[in-house]
Amino acid sequence: MPSRIKLSCRNVWKLYGADANSFLAQSNAPDAEDIRRAGLIGAVRNASIDIAEGEIFVIMGLSGSGKSTLVRCLSRLIEPTGGEVLFDDVDLLRASDQELIEIRRHKMGMVFQHFALLPHLTVLQNVMFPLMIQAVPKSEAEAMAQDVVDLVGLKGREDNYPRELSGGQQQRVGIARSLVTEPDLWFLDEPFSALDPLIRREMQDEFLRLQARLHKTIVFITHDFDEAVRLADRIAIMKDGEIIQVATPEDLVMNPATDYVAEFTRHIPRSKVLTVGGLFQSGGFGEGVPVTISDKISDVAERIIAADKPVPVEDTSGQIVGSIDRAAVASTLFGRGQPK
Structure with a gap:
């Protein structure tokens, strides 16, 4: 970080x-x-x-x-x-x-629970609004806003007004408006x-x-x-x-x-939170394709448990730093295994 x-x-x-x-x-x-x-x-x-x-x-x-x-x-x-x-x-x-x-x-970009869309503006105009305040040329603002409208899944709704949208769609307009200025x-x-x-x-x-x-x-x-x-x-x-x-x-x-x-x-669920970095053993290199220390146990558990031997563990730079075996993963999934 x-x-x-x-x-x-x-x-x-x-x-x-x-x-x-x-x-x-x-x-x-x-x-x-x-x-x-x-x-x-x-x-x-x-x-x-x-x-x-x-x-x-x-x-x-x-x-x-x-x-x-x-x-x-x-x-x-x-x-x-x-x-x-x-x-x-x-x-x-x-x-x-x-x-x-x-x-x-x-x-700053802000999206709160009450996102206060402007009712007299269309979806595209609402998303463009922060850019217009910044005096971005209209054609450029429209293109930027259209990209973000597509991004949040509202393509085809550009000309709708907030009252014509569901609550979830309105919230997506608020999200798009916060993203448009990056x-x-x-x-x-x-x-x-x-x-x-x-x-x-x-x-x-x-x-x-x-x-x-x-x-x-x-x-x-x-x-x-x-x-x-x-x-x-x-x-x-x-x-x-x-x-x-x-x-x-x-x-x-x-x-x-x-x-x-x-x-x-x-x-x-502990497997969704614990990472390989909390369970691996330093020393030893294992066999097969390595997992990384940042991988969630839930994402790699099946492969580690299926392996006959410990699986190598690499750090964020790709260097092998140790290994992890099926016993450590099984303890996490089915017991009360603690990270080291």
Whole structure:
């Protein structure tokens, strides 16, 4: 994962209620009970995260956990009560209104649950809208928008209005609108939630393909842990406005920081989360075509179990670093095998 930090927040708070700013200024890291006694609501409490350039960072939690509020603080769609938010080393909380407008036009893409399509514009015009704001020539904007409309599976619907589309189709228009400017940073709040399973998986595939080509930074909210595991480089689990744990999907399942995280991840099939890198043995070279340390066990289990001898394991550079055998995979699939 790239080491350069693209987006960072430090000790971010969002408290709702009278005199929230004064309360936070006078309090030293108030806990939930302090906030309740003050008659306030702690939507986000003392959140600190660093998101690397090119990372898909997923934020998860139950309804009311604060994940959507945190994303809105990170994009400054709502004003945090306290803390610091840095995007490309620019303090967004100190940025002027004009600076924020320019950042959002050229560097940020956003898709939220309420995607607010413009009802008087067609599908193509809705997708073109960010480009028109940027003063992209109309013919170029139309071509760019058409490519993205095709990409999200709406070819043939270009001249339809939002009222003529299903909910899932409307959501795809919102997704296309966020993709058309190819922003540096995408904020995505449940972007696939209204799509049927097949289209949802296709959109996940498309995002992964785009990510492999463009290496953008994505902050992604979902309730679906399977989706999070498939997309995320790292996941943050939130509860009652706090970030409980930030880790890779594998670490969340194997090393939960709290009972809450353990319960949250309890039903996730281990083979979908664990990688070869967590189970292989260094030394020894095995036989046959190698697997890579980043392969999910679920993707290579059948081949490893069918092999008579251990299978070689290679790192991301193609160098053989060890081997993995059927016993390690079987223990993961049918027992309680732990990564090394």
